[in-house]
Amino acid sequence: MNDLKAFFTLAGRDAFFWLGALGLGCVSIVLLSINQPHAPTAAHIDIFILAAFAYPALAGWLAGALIQELQSCTFTWVLPGVQDKISRGFFTFGTVATLIVVPLVALQGAPYNPLVLGALGLAGYCLGSVYVNPGTKRGAWIAYLMTVGVLFTSKGLGDLARSHPWATALATLAVAAWFSYRLLRVSTFRRGPFRLTTPLPGAFFLQRSQRFERQKQAQRTSTLSGWRPDYLGEDPWKWVHAGAYEAFGPLGFRIVGKAINSTWVLWLLVGMHAWIEKGDDAFGVAFGKTLYDVLFRSPHVPAYGQDGPYAMLVIVIAALGGVLCLKAPLAPDSGYLYPLSRRSLAQVTFRGAQAGATLLFVTTGLVCVVVGLVTGYLVGYETELDFFPFFLRPLMATTVLLPLLHYGRLRLRTSDLRKSENTYLYLSFGIVGFVVLVGLYTYLAPLVFTSPWDEFAISLILLVTSRFIYRVQLDRYFTNADLA
């Protein structure tokens, strides 16, 4: 075989193209938002270094996922010469990606030797290739930490690239060589199942979630602390509770620990930013200021009618709603619901969606209020609660629009699309579309409504109406649809 074909045949599929387009959009949005003069991170980030690193890293992420998918297939384990052929394709793709990105960055006026940018691009490419690779777990962690390092030290890295271009290039190439070795060595073959589209919901946590599934299964069957279908009868709320158990495991205060545990990278980023930017302030003050400013802008800006919240806050809240709806809906799998009547199924689904929306509204609202008050106190801002609109508007918009996503998810589960290899792709496009809608609602609201009370009243009416329509559609769906 033409050696390059072994790799590029894998890249010739729809999912690769769409994931690439989606990733390209996301990376560009992040880079653009970082590059805004008022962004709190602008001071210590070199956008040229970051761009030369981030786009190849995205290409590496895609290439790594393709290779990981191939490596996990049992038919490749005895294919003669597969490693060599795949490696050649992998490096060719990385070189091409770097050769496209580096001249573009250089044309924007990057004050660096293109060779250094090229080496950085290749390092980004190789580093990105192990991001979502469960076969190289330790490598993935190191890659994440190094990416965070590049993000926060890009200015310093830039200075180094100017003063010692050759040493910087050599060091970054060594990093590239190490990560590519981790990806392509024989022992990364023969791992568990993996698909290109799996990385979207976070393949890195694949093994963890599989362990969680096993634990749930054990608890379901062995003790009364879980749930069993025969205990539940037909009370829809009990099924909703069972759904919550399915989504989050045993409920209780431990769930708070789990939530903190799964967002530690975010806290680490904020902490690092605060440390670098603290100047003469105490770390606590810098930390509070960072968090407050990132979430709610500076204190006491005219809250209504002028500046909206940061786009990032809108994206995070809307995406959180989307992910909760699509990945952790408060209704058990249809297999468990099988004995229920169609009418009961509609009820359970509806109530589960409402419970999920309430959970999202209350917990997100509570977290925002607590963070706002505590960080405001740490920094010494007066407590005027004027940060409320910054999170309330996107949160309200998310809650109003959630039934759209719930209904889409339901249709996807029973349509032909679920059999497609691109299921996760549709889901991610669903989330992106949802985020756009929430953004539109959030930013258009101040232009349409003349007072907060008008906005509140109309939002409430929309909230009730969207639920009513959702309920009617559910009844119709569960009356007519094939549920298998």
Added chain:
Amino acid sequence: MEYPIQTENLTKRFDKVLALDGVSLAIRPQSIVGLLGRNGCGKTTLLDHVVGLYLPTEGAVQTLGVDSAALGHDQLSSIGFVPQEIRLLDWMAVEQQLRYVSSFYPQWDSGRQARLLQDLDLDLDERVGALSTGNLQKLAIILAVCHHPELLILDEPVSDLDPIVRARLLEFLLEVLREDQATIVVSSHILRDVEKIVDWVVCLDDGRVIADAALDDLKEQYSEWRVSSVGGELPQSFSEPFVLEQQVRGREGLLRVRADRANLSVFCVTHGVTVETHPLNLEQIFPLLLERTEQ
């Protein structure tokens, strides 16, 4: 190369579990070997060692004359492997998957591929991810045999196939043996099928080899005796060590034995009985082999 597969005191330990315990085997060239054993007895682990997927904790494995951990391009080009868990690229069509794999083998036989596709009734345009388990197994077998492997390793290759396809496939394996003069190792639970094609049997239990013999020899050793008394009633049970199972009622008895002709003559004279001998099939021999180890 004397033996395509040779293991010497092969031991594999997964943490506290001893999966293989001092397995020593020498598979003769151009033979069809049936690898038998209960679930979890170490069949798949042994085969994974043979193709170099696992490394021995102790001992050695030679495949096609090379340490299996160091199998190179040349050896891998001569091996066909159908793993127990078949994972292919879901998003490809059957035709794409075949084209992809075939491109790694210069000696790929398109004629054999076409014939097998027709015989096994596989649709080229169907997506691999949408194939039934049986069809997936068919595709995996086609992928493993079209490059004329010198050594063909099949780990439970027919478990999900219907009887008609199973029969066709087994016939085909015999054809492969004739055409390619390949050595074939097949592990299977469906002993009736295996019996039709294998000439050698390796039986594993708890990671140890409990039988390694020609099928014909096993059939000669193990047989069923219908015993009839010439005089009075038969004893309640026979105590000869070669009697493995027995049902005795009055003047008639049904014994399963591991015995030769000499044992038979002595038995008839000692107990004053006539014996009608019947051969056992592999399905009947297999539990006797296991029982013997348990004793």
